[in-house]
Amino acid sequence: MRVLTVIGNRPQFIKAAAVSRRLREAHDEVLVHTGQHHDDELARVFVEELEIPPPERELEIHSGTNTSQTQRMLAALEPLLDEEQPDVVLVYGDTNSTLAGGLVAAQAGVPVAHVEAGMRSFDRSMPEELNRVLTDHLSDVLLCSSQTAVDNLAAERIAGRVELVGDVMVDVARLAAPRARERTETLERFGVTPGSYALVTAHRAGNVDDPERLRALVDVLLALPLPSVLPLHPRTRARLETAGLLGALEAQPDLQLAPPLGYLDFTALLLNARAVLTDSGGVQKEAYVAGVPCVTLRPSTEWVETVEAGWNTLVDLDPAAALAALGRKPPGEHPELYGDGRAGERVVAALNQRLE
Ligand code: UDP
Numbered sequence: 001m002r003v004l005t006v007i008g009n010r011p012q013f014i015k016a017a018a019v020s021r022r023l024r025e026a027h028d029e030v031l032v033h034t035g036q037h038h039d040d041e042l043a044r045v046f047v048e049e050l051e052i053p054p055p056e057r058e059l060e061i062h063s064g065t066n067t068s069q070t071q072r073m074l075a076a077l078e079p080l081l082d083e084e085q086p087d088v089v090l091v092y093g094d095t096n097s098t099l100a101g102g103l104v105a106a107q108a109g110v111p112v113a114h115v116e117a118g119m120r121s122f123d124r125s126m127p128e129e130l131n132r133v134l135t136d137h138l139s140d141v142l143l144c145s146s147q148t149a150v151d152n153l154a155a156e157r158i159a160g161r162v163e164l165v166g167d168v169m170v171d172v173a174r175l176a177a178p179r180a181r182e183r184t185e186t187l188e189r190f191g192v193t194p195g196s197y198a199l200v201t202a203h204r205a206g207n208v209d210d211p212e213r214l215r216a217l218v219d220v221l222l223a224l225p226l227p228s229v230l231p232l233h234p235r236t237r238a239r240l241e242t243a244g245l246l247g248a249l250e251a252q253p254d255l256q257l258a259p260p261l262g263y264l265d266f267t268a269l270l271l272n273a274r275a276v277l278t279d280s281g282g283v284q285k286e287a288y289v290a291g292v293p294c295v296t297l298r299p300s301t302e303w304v305e306t307v308e309a310g311w312n313t314l315v316d317l318d319p320a321a322a323l324a325a326l327g328r329k330p331p332g333e334h335p336e337l338y339g340d341g342r343a344g345e346r347v348v349a350a351l352n353q354r355l356e
Contacts, residue, residue, distance in 0.1 A: 001027040003351065004086035004110075006077070006101030007055070008036030011169070011282045013043055014263060015092040015115060017050035018168035018344035023351070024053065030084050034073050034097040035060040039234055041260045049262050050172065066096055066127045073100030081108050088113055088351060091135060092168075094128040094281075098135050106138040111354060115168060115347055117142035118149030118158075119281075119302040126206060128281075132302075136160075141354050143347055145285075145338050148304055161354070165346035166339015169282055173267065173289050174341040180267035187272060190229050190256055194272040198226055198326070202297055203233035204279040207317065211243055216317035218245050220297065222252055223319040224277070225326065229269055231258045275326055284312055291334055295325040305337045 003023060007016050016031065023029050033055035037043045047054055059076045061069060073096060081089070081104055089105035091098045092115045105112045117136050121129050136142060136153060140160045144150045145167035153162050187193065200221065202208065207217050218240075221230065230249070232240075240246040249255055261269070267286070270276060276287040279297040284306055287294040294312040306312035311334070313325035 001088065001351065002030070002084070002086045003027055003088050003090050004030045004032060004081065004084050004101075004105075005090040006032045006034060006097050007092060008034035008061075008073075008097030009095050010037050010042045010046070010260075011280075012092045012095065012097065013046035013052060014050065014172055014282070015168045017046065017052050018171040019090070019115070019347050020053050021051065022344050022348050026348075027351075029053070030057065030086065031055040032057045032059065032077070032080065032101070034076075034100070035062050036069065036073075036095060036097050038062045039260075041262075042234070045262045049264060050176075070096045070100050073097060074104055077101060077104040078108070081105065081110065086110060088141075088354065090115065090347075090351070091139075092116055094119065094132040094135070096127075096131065099131040102135040102138050111140040112138060113141040113143060113347075113351055113354065114139040115143045115165075116145055116149075118144045118146075118151075118153040118162070120149075120152045121298075121300045121302040123300045126204075129302075141350055143343075143350055145343070146305055163346070163350050165350065166341075166343035167285065168343045168347065169285060170289055170338045171341050171344045172263075173286050176264060176267050177271065177290075180264050180271055183264055183268040186265045186268040190258070190269070192227055192229060192269075192272075195274050196227065197273060198224060198228040198275045198277055199266075199269045199273040200224075200228050200230040200277045201233065201283050202230075202277075202279050203236045204298065207279050207297060208236050208239040213317060214239055214243055214245065217297065218248060220277075220315075220317055220319045220322050221249060221255060223323065224255065225323060226274065227254045227256075228277075229256045229258060231261045231266065233260060277322065285338060288312065288337065291330075293325075293328070293330045295322055297322075309333070309335060309337065
């Protein structure tokens with residue numbers, strides 16, 4: 001079987017780490033990196049750290065609006081698909097690369113397998129939500145992280161075959177945890193001690209592209225009552241610089257800004273944090289798996305189980321709500337919501353089955 005996998009941004013490199021090597025034990029894989037994230041610190045670092053096979057094809061498509069990016073990806077992927085003649089196209093998550101890979105394959109009559117299918121925030125103003133819905137509806141094999149995702153797809157009367165496989169990011173997080181725990185030097189570098197600080201990330205378009213929302217985000221960050229580490233996504237750094245708000249964050253002594261971190265450094269900080277504040281989808285899930293309370297800087301989430309279980313609180317950009325959430329005691333119960341760390345195996349098995 002020949003699988004063409006399309007990835008393009010940071011979390012997709014991480015997700016591919018759970019699948020690509022395993023897939024290559026028995027099949028051919030052509031890994032295509034669209035270039036959506038082109039900074040080494042958001043892409044290349046993961047190839048080395050997580051031993052992902054280096055992409056066979058690089059399209060170097062980045063910047064521009066979502067529509068223009070997707071359009072350029074479609075144009076580049078169509079001839080590539082024709083050249084490579086895959087039996088199936090594999091896509092992950094909810095980015096422009098996901099939608100472009102899925103649509104080109106579906107139009108060419110090549111089956112599409114979507115990992116992390118069925119996630120819904122029910123907020124159609126998020127570009128990610130549009131990509132999720134559209135990709136699911138053109139996929140043949142829908143591989144879900146959670147029962148909620150399976151139920152969402154049933155409610156939409158999806159045409160493809162739906163399977164609950166668990167979450168591939170959980171595979172990677174579990175595998176990396178022992179190595180990350182050993183990295184005490186990461187905490188020393190930031191001058192923080194286990195259980196005494198918050199790890200913060202923010203980069204969603206809805207939070208950083210609108211100047212008013214960006215200002216509100218800065219207000220939340222300046223109000224944090226404990227030492228905090230914030231690895232700054234390049235998009236966020238750029239927006240803060242343009243808005244003249246970076247200085248206010250740099251001047252806050254309890255807030256340490258850092259460049260985007262490698263996966264193991266980031267995981268070391270996450271595993272030892274007292275709390276995580278984030279607008280990232282993947283980080284909400286990783287915080288849950290690590291048993292670290294999460295405060296989500298969004299009004300909605302697609303990872304609803306973490307909220308229902310009491311480990312995640314949605315505060316949007318309200319400083320008072322964020323402080324209240326940080327003061328809450330985590331629940332005693334911690335059910336296994338996103339699988340047993342063997343999702344990658346099930347993804348490969350599902351692909352085998354599709355093509356039998
Ligand atoms: N991550 C990382 N370094 C960082 C910040 C995040 O390795 O400085 C990892 C994190 O562990 C998670 C993934 O990047 O696996 C989340 O990516 P991101 O927040 O960019 O995307 P989202 O999940 O919001 O789509």
